[in-house]
């Protein structure tokens with residue numbers, strides 16, 4: 001049975017003190033909340049240990065925002081999967097559009113990163129989604145299909161147990177523009193059908209597919225109400241305990 005998930009991608013925001021404060025506020029805000037959903041936050045690397053301690057005694061899980069594909073070596077400034085697991089991290093976001101756009105992460109690199117994460121028993125929140133021009137030229141289904149097939153369709157069914165998908169149309173990230181609930185549902189159903197064709201309906205039904213792109217307290221409920229939308233990857237609105245909590249409540 002797939003799980004609902006609300007995950008907050010904090011990006012390059014919040015120093016140590018702010019990280020502690022936001023987690024404290026979030027813990028207070030969600031205390032007593034009766035949710036079946038998993039709640040994940042992804043602070044920046046330097047604050048992961050602090051966050052791990054701070055979420056203690058709460059339902060909040062901590063994820064990394066990225067990792068390098070190599071085990072170790074001369075990659076100045078990079079962080080490996082085993083470094084993440086050594087501090088108790090169990091989840092990593094890979095393929096975020098900002099990594100693809102600003103840091104040149106392509107399907108080949110992401111294939112290596114996925115492999116390395118799985119070798120370290122990390123759960124992966126795999127992000128993908130089309131650009132505005134892809135949607136305008138009616139090419140969005142093709143783009144999404146190739147992003148998925150190129151990186152994830154050589155995985156075994158067992159490896160898929162560690163995959164969470166996050167469909168994030170790039171034109172909706174940080175722009176205030178959201179895919180309509182119908183557009184999200186249409187794409188999520190398409191994604192699930194691709195997985196079903198390759199791996200069977202049972203596995204496809206078990207994969208959580210999150211929507212990401214300007215999810216806010218005022219639109220979350222409608223998006224999450226769609227059958228194939230299993231939660232959200234939240235950027236801007238995850239930086240305020242009140243807003244993030246309202247989004248968790250919407251699931």
Ligand code: PEP
Pocket residue numbers: 009168172173174175176212213214215233234235236237
């Ligand atoms: C994101 O960066 O994954 C994201 C969805 O950002 P925002 O919610 O700010 O659009």
